[in-house]
Amino acid sequence: xxxxxxxxxxxxxxxxxxxxxxxxxxxxxxxxxxxxxxxxxxxxxxxxxxxxxxxxxxxxxxxxxxxxxxxxxxxxxxxxxxxxxxxxxxxxxxxxxxxxxxxxxxxxxxxxxxxxxxxxxxxxxxxxxxxxxxxxxxxxxxxxxxxxxxxxxxxxxxxxxxxxxxxxxxxxxxxxxxxxxxxxxxxxxxxxxxxxxxxxxxxxxxxxxxxxxxxxxxxxxxxxxxxxxxxxxxxxxxxxxxxxxxxxxxxxxxxxxxxxxxxxxxxxxxxxxxxxxxxxxxxxxxxxxxxxxxxxxxxxxxxxxxxxxxxxxxxxxxxxxxxxxxxxxxxxxxxxxxxxxxxxxxxxxxxxxxxxxxxxxxxxxxxxxxxxxxxxxxxxxxxxxxxx
Amino acid sequence: xxxxxxxxxxxxxxxxxxxxxxxxxxxxxxxxxxxxxxxxxxxxxxxxxxxxxxxxxxxxxxxxxxxxxxxxxxxxxxxxxxxxxxxxxxxxxxxxxxxxxxxxxxxxxxxxxxxxxxxxxxxxxxxxxxxxxxxxxxxxxxxxxxxxxxxxxxxxxxxxxxxxxxxxxxxxxxxxxxxxxxxxxxxxxxxxxxxxxxxxxxxxxxxxxxxxxxxxxxxxxxxxxxxxxxxxxxxxxxxxxxxxxxxxxxxxxxxxxxxxxxxxxxxxxxxxxxxxxxxxxxxxxxxxxxxxxxxxxxxxxxxxxxxxxxxxxxxxxxxxxxxxxxxxxxxxxxxxxxxxxxxxxxxxxxxxxxxxxxxxxxxxxxxxxxxxxxxxxxxxxxxxxxxxxxxxxxxxxxxxxxxxxxxxxxxxxxxxxxxxxxxxxxxxxxxxxxxxxxxxxxxxxxxxxxxxxxxxxxxxxxxxxxxxxxxxxxxxxxxxxxxxxxxxxxxxxxxxxxxxxxxxxxxxxxxxxxxxxxxxxxxxxxxxxxx
Numbered sequence: 001x002x003x004x005x006x007x008x009x010x011x012x013x014x015x016x017x018x019x020x021x022x023x024x025x026x027x028x029x030x031x032x033x034x035x036x037x038x039x040x041x042x043x044x045x046x047x048x049x050x051x052x053x054x055x056x057x058x059x060x061x062x063x064x065x066x067x068x069x070x071x072x073x074x075x076x077x078x079x080x081x082x083x084x085x086x087x088x089x090x091x092x093x094x095x096x097x098x099x100x101x102x103x104x105x106x107x108x109x110x111x112x113x114x115x116x117x118x119x120x121x122x123x124x125x126x127x128x129x130x131x132x133x134x135x136x137x138x139x140x141x142x143x144x145x146x147x148x149x150x151x152x153x154x155x156x157x158x159x160x161x162x163x164x165x166x167x168x169x170x171x172x173x174x175x176x177x178x179x180x181x182x183x184x185x186x187x188x189x190x191x192x193x194x195x196x197x198x199x200x201x202x203x204x205x206x207x208x209x210x211x212x213x214x215x216x217x218x219x220x221x222x223x224x225x226x227x228x229x230x231x232x233x234x235x236x237x238x239x240x241x242x243x244x245x246x247x248x249x250x251x252x253x254x255x256x257x258x259x260x261x262x263x264x265x266x267x268x269x270x271x272x273x274x275x276x277x278x279x280x281x282x283x284x285x286x287x288x289x290x291x292x293x294x295x296x297x298x299x300x301x302x303x304x305x306x307x308x309x310x311x312x313x314x315x316x317x318x319x320x321x322x323x324x325x326x327x328x329x330x331x332x333x334x335x336x337x338x339x340x341x342x343x344x345x346x347x348x349x350x351x352x353x354x355x356x357x358x359x360x361x362x363x364x365x366x367x368x369x370x371x372x373x374x375x376x377x378x379x380x381x382x383x384x385x386x387x388x
Numbered sequence: 389x390x391x392x393x394x395x396x397x398x399x400x401x402x403x404x405x406x407x408x409x410x411x412x413x414x415x416x417x418x419x420x421x422x423x424x425x426x427x428x429x430x431x432x433x434x435x436x437x438x439x440x441x442x443x444x445x446x447x448x449x450x451x452x453x454x455x456x457x458x459x460x461x462x463x464x465x466x467x468x469x470x471x472x473x474x475x476x477x478x479x480x481x482x483x484x485x486x487x488x489x490x491x492x493x494x495x496x497x498x499x500x501x502x503x504x505x506x507x508x509x510x511x512x513x514x515x516x517x518x519x520x521x522x523x524x525x526x527x528x529x530x531x532x533x534x535x536x537x538x539x540x541x542x543x544x545x546x547x548x549x550x551x552x553x554x555x556x557x558x559x560x561x562x563x564x565x566x567x568x569x570x571x572x573x574x575x576x577x578x579x580x581x582x583x584x585x586x587x588x589x590x591x592x593x594x595x596x597x598x599x600x601x602x603x604x605x606x607x608x609x610x611x612x613x614x615x616x617x618x619x620x621x622x623x624x625x626x627x628x629x630x631x632x633x634x635x636x637x638x639x640x641x642x643x644x645x646x647x648x649x650x651x652x653x654x655x656x657x658x659x660x661x662x663x664x665x666x667x668x669x670x671x672x673x674x675x676x677x678x679x680x681x682x683x684x685x686x687x688x689x690x691x692x693x694x695x696x697x698x699x700x701x702x703x704x705x706x707x708x709x710x711x712x713x714x715x716x717x718x719x720x721x722x723x724x725x726x727x728x729x730x731x732x733x734x735x736x737x738x739x740x741x742x743x744x745x746x747x748x749x750x751x752x753x754x755x756x757x758x759x760x761x762x763x764x765x766x767x768x769x770x771x772x773x774x775x776x777x778x779x780x781x782x783x784x785x786x787x788x789x790x791x792x793x794x795x796x797x798x799x800x801x802x803x804x805x806x807x808x809x810x811x812x813x814x815x816x817x818x819x820x821x822x823x824x825x826x827x828x829x830x831x832x833x834x835x836x837x838x839x840x841x842x843x844x845x846x847x848x849x850x851x852x853x854x855x856x857x858x859x860x861x862x863x864x865x866x867x868x869x870x871x872x873x874x875x876x877x878x879x880x881x882x883x884x885x886x887x888x889x890x891x892x893x894x895x896x897x898x899x900x901x902x903x904x905x906x907x908x909x910x911x912x913x914x915x916x917x918x919x
Contacts, residue, residue: 235498285909
């Protein structure tokens with residue numbers, strides 16, 4: 001398909017990643033078509049195809065724990081619902097604490113997670129060593145573990161959603177960049193793309209690392225900041241590591257995939273503005289290698305197969321932006337996931353879809369709404385567990 | 389040349405394929421493919437071919453039971469003649485999913501880090517700053533080095549993957565694994581990451597870089613294309629050199645100079661030359677001198693045999709007669725691809741060259757690419773023989789020495805070339821009935837041709853998407869042996885040109901580099917000037 005087939009759509013979604021496609025899926029399932037999804041790249045070219053596949057429910061804010069728990073349920077059913085298997089494997093997440101203060105912080109996370117009814121556990125160093133075989137003795141004094149957290153292959157999630165929405169009549173136009181919007185009296189009337197302009201009263205900005213760009217093209221000021229994060233994968237090994245392992249201090253995370261590769265990354269030393277393209281750096285390779293070898297010394301003999309990078313769509317409080325913009329009616333934000341779009345997509349986009357359909361949702365606008373940054377510093381709790 | 393059929397070592401089976409446990413024998417001979425992985429005391433997944441096939445101190449990887457020669461898991465190949473569908477299978481019943489996951493996970497992966505007794509200790513970082521870095525010390529690289537020295541430039545470093553040594557070479561076999569775009573206005577704009585042997589890593593800072601990395605022989609698609617005995621010309625030469633008898637009776641595939649070289653070196657054991665198109669006059673002469681029959685304009689329809697090729701089936705093109713040639717090897721010498729990785733990584737403008745069937749950097753008369761300070765010489769600059777390779781090396785060295793700032797005229801379009809010969813070849817081959825034997829589109833990951841075909845039928849377009857959909861190109865060879873052919877196939881199915889089908893991003897490192905090696909560069913690379 002090289003151009004939209006219609007001149008008018010009920011909803012236009014910008015971004016064919018997991019957020020955009022999942023939103024389209026819920027809307028199409030509710031019969032709220034016709035829907036057009038546009039994306040500047042190819043399927044999986046953005047963060048939906050570049051993430052480490054982690055799906056966790058350990059968060060510092062209660063609302064995020066609930067969204068994550070619901071997403072885990074959706075991914076458990078994904079293979080059956082969509083006919084494509086993302087190999088969602090619930091083998092847990094281990095958060096490591098290197099000292100007493102970090103353990104104290106993780107304990108507070110544990111209290112929130114456990115109070116939501118999830119089987120979170122506090123680990124001492126010997127249980128850490130059992131869950132992470134080969135870990136250096138000085139690497140952790142303890143940690144937390146949630147056995148129902150898991151990992152998946154991101155690509156099949158994208159394929160499954162793509163096929164499902166197309167089967168329901170949604171148009172997905174790839175290689176089409178959204179250039180801006182048309183509006184009358186503060187209300188959206190259309191979306192301009194490189195493949196033509198279409199009329200619509202609802203547009204969802206699900207552009208991930210490019211969401212700030214698109215909001216600005218729509219004349220809006222947002223707090224989103226895209227940052228570049230890097231990741232690597234090693235040669236495939238026989239399975240020896242079940243859980244995803246995360247360290248709070250430097251954001252180190254790694255897991256062993258179904259194929260046996262160790263896949264992981266760590267937070268950049270300083271903010272990596274997204275101006276540089278999605279490329280890798282020698283400095284990351286060396287830092288990540290150093291971090292991995294110190295934590296699991298036996299990995300020194302393992303070869304790195306490839307490294308790549310992707311964009312996090314960060315927000316000042318670490319929470320996504322979900323809801324209608326207060327300055328432009330019909331412009332819906334579904335962005336700012338800060339590297340956690342894959343793990344929060346099924347539940348958060350279900351709410352975005354309900355908002356578009358005019359239904360009530362259980363999200364506090366002060367916590368997730370786009371206007372929360374209008375008056376400077378937001379008043380609610382921030383989600384600081386911006387890792388893995 | 390002596391026939392060592394009585395004394396040589398047989399082509400060993402050191403590996404089983406990752407999904408179907410099909411027997412694998414050494415294929416590429418130059419350390420890229422997945423077919424000769426072994427482990428040593430210090431390192432997993434070492435390519436035996438890079439170590440000269442040592443008989444002691446190495447063990448087969450654990451990805452076979454009880455041994456690569458006799459692997460009971462080879463039954464998977466027979467049980468799943470049409471392939472295992474990991475994308476849509478293993479979904480039901482829900483209660484069995486955890487068991488599927490355990491089994492599949494157990495079958496995946498080559499080795500376990502615990503099986504290495506003593507991982508190498510990380511030594512002090514090795515760094516070096518030079519005026520000019522030459523990557524590759526073959527014909528064109530050596531010519532560039534000689535010319536630079538003749539012009540009084542001494543600060544030269546040479547990285548050579550094959551350990552060829554000249555003045556200024558880094559000791560041992562050093563492979564440049566990552567050439568990021570240069571940092572403008574830095575005293576040393578280029579910072580090149582290299583892997584030395586399998587222990588150390590090196591960081592070379594340079595003002596100018598000349599890439600003379602050469603090329604490699606492409607693979608070929610046909611049913612049974614991964615059978616032991618199918619090998620590249622690179623492989624045949626390397627196995628012969630290391631005292632492995634690559635074959636007794638080989639069919640050589642190719643119609644040009646590369647095939648002629650195989651015939652000239654190993655001709656007493658070549659039983660036929662099969663070419664996708666016409667046969668060049670030099671090759672024809674070399675073959676007729678040795679009484680080797682020629683089969684020009686022919687398709688390779690398949691290879692028979694399981695643990696070793698026993699025969700090769702061919703057919704003259706345009707629906708000619710079929711024939712079976714008794715042979716224990718098929719040597720691929722039809723298409724040589726210049727290494728594109730470092731140019732892509734550095735951000736050089738790359739141009740699809742149909743005649744070569746590969747991407748080459750856009751260069752000016754001196755070999756300057758669109759990246760200031762980065763030069764391409766030898767086959768990457770379009771050199772086709774030793775003389776033009778030497779000339780290109782000298783021209784780049786002169787431009788570097790004279791400080792000329794040549795520019796590539798990217799607006800100048802190259803003269804139109806006919807489509808690559810293999811495109812028409814594959815179009816005709818794909819019209820053949822599919823048959824029962826597996827076509828392995830991606831040998832590292834055991835991706836079947838039918839999976840590519842299905843992805844296309846399901847509406848997925850472009851090599852980047854097909855890579856993510858099928859896993860093609862994600863294995864240890866980094867896509868070297870699958871992507872060039874996959875691009876041609878997709879171009880046929882999608883009805884667009886190879887550049888429209890695209891190419892996979894050339895991600896670092898160029899060859900697998902251990903975490904232990906990379907970790908040694910943590911301190912030097914934490915420098916804020918790092919790219």
